[in-house]
Amino acid sequence: MAVSSLNSSHEAVAARYESVDEVYRYTRDMRLLGFVLFLVSDVVLFSAFIFAYLYLRNSVPNWPPITKSGQQLPRFDVAFAAINSCALFGSGATMHFAMESWKHLNRSAFNLWMIATIVLGIAFLCGQGYEYQHVAISWSGSTMGATFFTLTGMHGFHVFIGIIYLITLFIQANSGVYTGSKYFGLTAGTLYWHFVDVIWVALFYLFYLM
Amino acid sequence: MAIAAHHRPGLIEGHDHIHAEPQGIVAKYIFSLDAKVIGVQYMIAGLLFFVISGMLAEIIRIQLLTPGGAIISADTYNAVYSLHGSGMVWMTIIPLVTGGFGNYVMPLQIGARDVAFPWLNLLAFWMFPIAGVILFSSFLVGAPDAGWTEYPPISLQGPPGTSLWCVAIFLIGISSTLTGINFLVTIFKMRAPGMTYTRMPLFCWAQLATAMLNMVATTALAGALLALFLERQFNVPFYDPGRGGSPLLWQHMFWFYSHPAVYIMILPAFGIVSEIFPTFARKPIFGYKMIAFSSIAIALLGFMVWAHHMFTSGMAPWLQLPFMILTMVIAVPTGIKIFSWMATLWGGKIEFHPAMLFAIGFLITFTFGGITGVFLAAVPTDLHEHGTYFVVAHIHYVLFGGSMFGIFAGLYYWWPKISGRMMNYRLGVVHFWLTFLSFNVTFLPMHWLGLEGMPRRVAEYRPEFQFWNDVASIGSFVLAASTLILFYNMAQSLIRGKKAPGNPWHARTLEWTISSPPPYYNFKTIPAVLKNPYDFGEPLPYFGLDPQEDEEGDGSTFAPAPHAETAERH
Numbered sequence: 001m002a003v004s005s006l007n008s009s010h011e012a013v014a015a016r017y018e019s020v021d022e023v024y025r026y027t028r029d030m031r032l033l034g035f036v037l038f039l040v041s042d043v044v045l046f047s048a049f050i051f052a053y054l055y056l057r058n059s060v061p062n063w064p065p066i067t068k069s070g071q072q073l074p075r076f077d078v079a080f081a082a083i084n085s086c087a088l089f090g091s092g093a094t095m096h097f098a099m100e101s102w103k104h105l106n107r108s109a110f111n112l113w114m115i116a117t118i119v120l121g122i123a124f125l126c127g128q129g130y131e132y133q134h135v136a137i138s139w140s141g142s143t144m145g146a147t148f149f150t151l152t153g154m155h156g157f158h159v160f161i162g163i164i165y166l167i168t169l170f171i172q173a174n175s176g177v178y179t180g181s182k183y184f185g186l187t188a189g190t191l192y193w194h195f196v197d198v199i200w201v202a203l204f205y206l207f208y209l210m
Numbered sequence: 211m212a213i214a215a216h217h218r219p220g221l222i223e224g225h226d227h228i229h230a231e232p233q234g235i236v237a238k239y240i241f242s243l244d245a246k247v248i249g250v251q252y253m254i255a256g257l258l259f260f261v262i263s264g265m266l267a268e269i270i271r272i273q274l275l276t277p278g279g280a281i282i283s284a285d286t287y288n289a290v291y292s293l294h295g296s297g298m299v300w301m302t303i304i305p306l307v308t309g310g311f312g313n314y315v316m317p318l319q320i321g322a323r324d325v326a327f328p329w330l331n332l333l334a335f336w337m338f339p340i341a342g343v344i345l346f347s348s349f350l351v352g353a354p355d356a357g358w359t360e361y362p363p364i365s366l367q368g369p370p371g372t373s374l375w376c377v378a379i380f381l382i383g384i385s386s387t388l389t390g391i392n393f394l395v396t397i398f399k400m401r402a403p404g405m406t407y408t409r410m411p412l413f414c415w416a417q418l419a420t421a422m423l424n425m426v427a428t429t430a431l432a433g434a435l436l437a438l439f440l441e442r443q444f445n446v447p448f449y450d451p452g453r454g455g456s457p458l459l460w461q462h463m464f465w466f467y468s469h470p471a472v473y474i475m476i477l478p479a480f481g482i483v484s485e486i487f488p489t490f491a492r493k494p495i496f497g498y499k500m501i502a503f504s505s506i507a508i509a510l511l512g513f514m515v516w517a518h519h520m521f522t523s524g525m526a527p528w529l530q531l532p533f534m535i536l537t538m539v540i541a542v543p544t545g546i547k548i549f550s551w552m553a554t555l556w557g558g559k560i561e562f563h564p565a566m567l568f569a570i571g572f573l574i575t576f577t578f579g580g581i582t583g584v585f586l587a588a589v590p591t592d593l594h595e596h597g598t599y600f601v602v603a604h605i606h607y608v609l610f611g612g613s614m615f616g617i618f619a620g621l622y623y624w625w626p627k628i629s630g631r632m633m634n635y636r637l638g639v640v641h642f643w644l645t646f647l648s649f650n651v652t653f654l655p656m657h658w659l660g661l662e663g664m665p666r667r668v669a670e671y672r673p674e675f676q677f678w679n680d681v682a683s684i685g686s687f688v689l690a691a692s693t694l695i696l697f698y699n700m701a702q703s704l705i706r707g708k709k710a711p712g713n714p715w716h717a718r719t720l721e722w723t724i725s726s727p728p729p730y731y732n733f734k735t736i737p738a739v740l741k742n743p744y745d746f747g748e749p750l751p752y753f754g755l756d757p758q759e760d761e762e763g764d765g766s767t768f769a770p771a772p773h774a775e776t777a778e779r780h
Contacts, residue, residue, distance in 0.1 A: 030326050030399045037391045041429045048433025048463055052448060055459050065454055140445045143454040150440065 021181070028184045035188045039195050042158075046199055049154065053147040053206060064144050073144055074136050078208045084127035085204050088159070091120035092197040095166075099190045102173070105180050114170045117193070121163045128156050148207055155203055158196050165189055228323070231730040243328035244730060248335045249314030250628060255339045256306040257697075262346060263297030266290050268690055271652075271683040277673045287669035288355035289371075293346065295358025296375065299471070300382045301342045303613045307478035308389055308424065309335065311620050312417050314628060316393065318721035319411045321402025321739065323732050326395035330388050337385035345378035357667055359464060362449035362457045366442060376439040383428045383435070383467075386474075390424030393417055402720070404753075405739040411719045412501055416481025419505040423470045423477075423512065431467030434460060461523055465516035473512040475609060476576075477505055479616025480547060483569040486623050487551050488744050489717040490566035491558025495744040497550035504543035511540045521589050522596045530589050537587035541580065548577055563715070564638025568619035571646045575611025579604055582657065600660025606653045618645070618696065625700070626714050630727045631707030637699040644692035651685030712758050718743040723755050 057063050064073035098113035137145040169189045172178065178186055232238050239247060269290050273280050282290065317325055325331050352369025354360060365372050397418050401410065410418075437448040438460065447453035449460050480501075488495040495501065517525055517533045551573055560566065582604040585591050595601060618641075625633050655678035660666075664675045671679065713722040720743070724733065734756045741751035 026399075030395055033398060034327060034330075034391055034395045037394055037425055041387050041391065041425050044426055044429040045433050048430045048466075049437070052433070052437060052459055052463065055462065056448070056454065056456060059456050060454060140447065143447050146440075146446045146448055146455075150437070150446065 024182060028182075031184055032187065035191060039191065042195070043199075046151070046154070046202075049147065049151050050202065050206065053151065056143040056147060060143075065142055067142065073142060076135065076148070076208050077131070080127075080131060081204065081208050084124055084131065085200065087120045087124040087127060088197060088200050091117045091124070092194055094120060095190055095193045099186060102178075102183060102186055103180075110173065111170070114166065114173075118163055118166050118170070121159055121166070121193075125156060125159055125163070128152065151203055152207070155196070155199055158199070162189075162193055162196050165192060228731040228734070241332060243324070243332055245313045245317050245325045245328065245331060246628075246728065246732075248331050249310055249312070251335055252305050252309035252313060252338065253311075255342065256302050256310055259297055259301035259342050259346075260306075263294050263302055264690060264693065266294035266297065268686060270294060271686040273669060274671070274679045275683050277671050277676050279669045282669070284669040285355065288357075288667070289349070289353035289369075291667060292354045292357050292360075292375075293349070296345060296354075296379070297342075298609070299358060299475070300379055301338075301345060303475045303609060303617070304382070304386060304471070305338050306617050307475060307482075307613060308386065308393075308417070308420055309338065311413075311478060311482065311617075311624070312389070312393060312420070315620075315624060315721060316414055316417045317396060317400070318724075318728060318732055319414050319719050320397060320400060320405060321720050321733060321736050322396060322400040323736075325392050326400060327392050330392050334385040334388040334392070337381045337388075341378040341381035341385065344374055344381070348372075348374040348378075359468070360438070361464075362438065362441075362455075362460050363451065365438065366450060373439055373442050376435045376442070380432055380435045380439070383432045386424045386428045387432075390421040390428070393421035394425060397421070401739075402736050403738045408499060408502070409739050409742045409751075410502075411743055412484035412495065412498070412505075413478070413481035413719075415502040416477045416484070416505050419509040420474050420477045422506075423474050423509050427467045427470035427474070427513070430463060431471075434463035434467070437463075458520070458523060458525065461520050462517070465519045466513075469516040469519065470509070470512040472608065473508055475613045476616075477508065479572065479576075479613045479620075480505065482616045482620040482623070483551065483572050484547075485717070485719065486565050486569040486619055487554045488746065489623075489715050490561045490563055490569075491555050492561075492746050493554055493558040494746055495550070496553035496556075497546070498742055498744060500546050501550050504546045507543040508540060511536065511543070515540060518587050518592075521592045534587055534589050538584060541584055544580055548573065548580075562639075563622070564633070564635065564642050565619045565622035565715075567639065567642040567646075568615050568622065571642065572612060572615040572619060575607055575615060575646075575649065579607025579611055582607065595660060597665055598660035599656040599664045599666055602666050603653050603656035603660060606656070610653070611649060615645075618642075621696070621700075623715070624721075625703065626710030627721055627726045627728070629700075629704060629707070630710050631703045632710050632714065633699050633703045633707065637695055637702075641692055641695040641699065644688060644695065648685045648688035648692055652682050652689055653685075655679075655682050718746065718750060720752065723750065723752065723758070725758060 060066075062072060064075060066072045094113045094116040098110050098117060101107075101109035101113055132149075135148075137148070139145050139149040166189055169185055172185060173183075232242070242248060242251075269282065270287070273282055273287055273290075279287070313325065313331065317323070348354060348371030350371075351374065352371045354365065354368055354372040354375040356364040356368055356372070360368075360372065360375065397410075397414060437446075440446040441448050441450065441455070447455045449455045449457050451457060484495060484501055515533060515537045517529055518537045521530055521533075555570075582600070586595060586601065586604060622633060622638055625631075659675055659678050659682075662675070664671055710726040712725050714726075715722070720733075720737065720739075721728070723737070735754055737755050738753040739751060740753060743751065745751070
């Protein structure tokens with residue numbers, strides 16, 4: 001319930017706060033807005049580095065760039081990254097199902113989907129660690145490496161924080177912090193996880209397909 | 211009475227309860243969650259960094275007394291002006307206008323008990339002094355010496371303190387972002403009942419536009435700083451042209467933040483003077499909606515003009531024309547404000563209180579700086595003026611003559627509300643005239659120096675520039691001395707100042723309807739708002755104000771609005 005939608009009559013306003021649930025919805029909306037704004041500012045941080053990547057990429061005639069010794073750097077391995085991405089995208093779906101199960105008061109399904117999400121998230125991070133070890137370029141060797149490792153590293157850090165976040169939510173949900181009608185923490189966690197997913201869509205296109 | 215209570219959102223249990231005031235010095239004054247206390251903390255820390263950065267400015271002016279450089283080496287000089295700029299922009303003006311006045315005044319003006327996320331506010335505040343200490347401690351390891359803009363490749367080769375600079379500015383940037391998010395949610399969700407957007411005080415409109423800029427632009431700077439830090443510490447190529455990087459990339463990322471940042475610094479000052487003009491002219495503000503919406507227009511346009519800082523940087527030439535035109539377009543909403551303020555003063559019964567004097571001084575010097583800004587926005591003149599003292603003169607007219615004058619005006623205006631004590635009127639007038647005159651003596655000659663070709667950021671200069679440099683230096687000494695008058699005035703007010711009434715200026719925004727200083731909870735019951743606060747001569751447009759002792763005895767100060775139902779028609 002947004003105060004911005006109020007008409008000028010204060011009586012009408014007062015009437016909206018008559019139940020405790022209304023009050024909960026009001027503070028929830030506030031936290032939700034704050035969380036969404038935080039995600040927007042986070043998008044800007046990624047955008048800054050994506051801009052840097054596109055700028056550096058377009059300022060040289062060839063991409064992947066040619067090193068001083070005259071060799072062109074190899075492209076990234078699309079196949080492995082695509083399989084690994086499936087883990088993250090799949091975790092977005094399982095997170096959605098977890099949320100839906102919670103809304104339908106199906107706790108055992110919720111637990112199952114949450115565990116699946118966390119496992120898939122960890123699998124994605126492991127896959128990324130494997131890729132880091134086997135990729136032919138280094139962080140400080142070229143602008144390609146600099147942008148790739150910085151952007152995917154930032155994203156991986158977000159996934160790592162997200163996994164800790166989801167584990168916390170899982171524990172909280174099972175110790176009675178949330179109820180069938182009051183579960184803002186879960187909503188925020190879902191939003192965050194989808195945000196991490198969407199960022200990866202952009203990064204996957206920019207580094208592997210473009 | 212029961213019915214009245216039922217109709218008051220403030221009395222419904224669970225939502226709007228008043229928290230108990232914390233006890234103990236630490237909870238009350240150091241790690242307080244109260245936006246008012248945090249606002250005062252911002253002001254104290256900001257003024258402290260203002261003094262430090264100001265002393266660095268005086269070192270610069272002493273150095274430039276003689277063409278050969280009077281006191282310090284060129285390397286030290288580079289560090290001094292770099293930290294003067296960084297300190298003034300990030301540690302003084304931005305925290306003062308957003309964290310300081312924003313935290314103290316904005317929640318009071320919208321009729322809230324606090325900001326939306328008090329813990330976030332506390333976190334954001336403590337990042338600020340830590341960032342300030344990190345910034346100035348870079349003197350110990352070799353201070354950054356590439357100017358406040360830290361352009362690579364110079365900043366890549368700079369002394370170790372440059373990395374500390376990155377960390378400090380990154381921290382203050384995160385602090386700004388968090389404050390921006392906090393203020394946006396506060397303004398969107400916590401306005402008093404009936405306070406629609408077009409009934410909101412103009413200072414809050416300015417804070418709204420500023421918070422948007424803070425939230426979006428500052429994280430872009432964080433990205434640029436992170437990349438610079440990584441390149442310096444881990445040799446990761448972003449900006450080094452020898453390794454495929456691009457120095458222009460830094461300029462794009464830096465100015466994408468730092469041009470909006472000049473609006474972060476000036477919009478709250480616009481808000482401050484928008485409160486002061488109607489109050490001391492005893493007239494409704496002229497063009498309320500135009501002033502409010504032009505803040506948003508400036509904020510949006512501010513994102514589309516950054517490359518006008520880069521006309522001489524080797525940017526693609528076809529980009530010059532759109533950036534030049536968009537920059538000049540910003541003069542339109544700014545001009546709307548200037549003319550609205552002048553129309554507010556027109557025919558008003560003006561009281562030349564120090565706050566009003568500084569607001570009028572702001573109007574003059576900021577307009578002057580705005581006009582030289584249009585010179586710099588035009589590509590042909592910019593090619594001549596870029597990198598000269600003309601730019602130094604311009605930025606000081608808009609940042610000192612604009613933002614700092616706004617801060618001084620706001621200090622005089624809200625000081626009684628914050629401290630509960632009156633400042634000395636006469637000392638305030640002396641402070642204004644000394645500041646205004648010495649400000650112009652200091653910075654006006656810099657225009658001529660710049661047009662004659664004196665480059666900025668040099669420790670030595672050609673002998674023919676000496677006369678105006680000496681004039682500027684003498685002006686700056688008086689300017690520094692005049693600021694001491696302000697600090698003396700504040701100190702003597704705290705010690706033996708007259709007790710301030712709740713509403714010493716007969717102003718009409720909500721913060722003046724409660725006692726000075728306000729109680730911990732701000733409002734016992736949240737009042738309902740019926741109109742915008744600028745209709746001088748009419749009763750206050752609020753319903754359900756807390757009863758106050760009518761200290762001035764004229765009865766009008768806290769008179770409730772006559773008819774609640776009149777609000778329906780607006």
